[in-house]
């Protein structure tokens with residue numbers, strides 16, 4: 791089942807807590823952030839290695855942080871840039887709602903429906919045990935799929951809308967996988983910001 795939601799929703803899932811806030815930013819704020827971030831973020835496309843073969847990552851990314859801790863995943867090590875004023879403002883807003891302090895933000899730019907983010911968990915050691923991850927979306931709505939690693943009936947979809955905030959916490963990164971699948975629909979660009987604490 792795909793859920794379309796218009797108010798704050800807390801999902802009590804086995805081994806996870808998930809909170810979705812559709813209108814974290816209103817439409818005009820979200821429009822402004824989308825176009826500013828599209829222009830000002832230092833977007834890059836990294837190579838990833840899968841079974842010894844090198845591919846271009848199917849999206850653009852960037853890392854910003856208030857410390858100099860790198861973030862390593864899928865054979866990529868990213869070195870952060872310092873937060874821009876705009877990212878600092880967004881971080882403060884997100885921290886109030888998430889009731890959690892973040893050090894870093896990993897940004898993703900999905901250029902069209904062919905860009906994606908495959909099944910994974912954000913379970914790198916440097917994120918700590920039971921990390922809180924706050925994921926902000928601007929631009930084209932995209933499906934977010936999540937499934938439990940062991941409980942085969944626990945498989946769900948959410949649409950992440952323009953200006954929405956999704957908070958993943960509890961044991962979610964240990965027990966669940968998530969992805970942004972490709973879509974054949976003709977859709978525009980989407981920018982996602984995932985705030986994390988990297989120690």
Ligand SMILES: O=C(O)CCC(=O)C(=O)O
Pocket residue numbers: 896898907912925934950968970982984
């Ligand atoms: O684009 C999204 O909504 C998810 C991004 C994500 O899962 C990640 O960067 O780890």
Ligand SMILES: [Fe+2]
Pocket residue numbers: 910911912968
């Ligand atoms: Fe993720």
